[in-house]
Amino acid sequence: MKKKIIISLTTFRGQCVEAVHYYVSVEYYDSCNDFRNDKIRRPITQQEIDSNGDRFYLYEAGEPTECFNSWQEAIEAATGYITTNDLKGDVFVDGVPNRGTLTLEQALSPELDTRKKCSKCGKVFGAGEGLYNFPSGALCVQCYKSSKK
Structure with a gap:
């Protein structure tokens, strides 16, 4: 039986809309x-520090951060x-926005x-459209209303 390796993505949205x-x-x-x-890290760049000083003011270029700019x-x-x-x-990849668990190939697909x-x-x-969000998935207003009848 082949081992399973899970790439687990998490997202944090801060108080500012742009802070993702x-x-x-x-x-x-x-093997044991x-x-x-294992949390994955990357080196922060000077450009990131300069362009987003409020977010990265404690960092120096090259220091590791766990924060990535996109899920890709x-x-x-x-x-x-x-x-x-x-x-x-x-x-497998778990946590791709608005998707369930995918294979790595599916998660990397440009389509x-x-x-x-x-x-x-x-x-x-x-954008800004109303919806009902449930653990089983989101419902549009029309589907939610029709499920209540």
């Missing part, structure tokens, strides 16, 4: 059958970690659609 942080870890069982959950960048860094550490197994959609009718939500 992406974090990633690689979860797997190592111990569970590993985070997946690429996790994939590099898997390759560098010669991890073998089936790779991947991550727009928020109604889980019943598939309608794509527009």
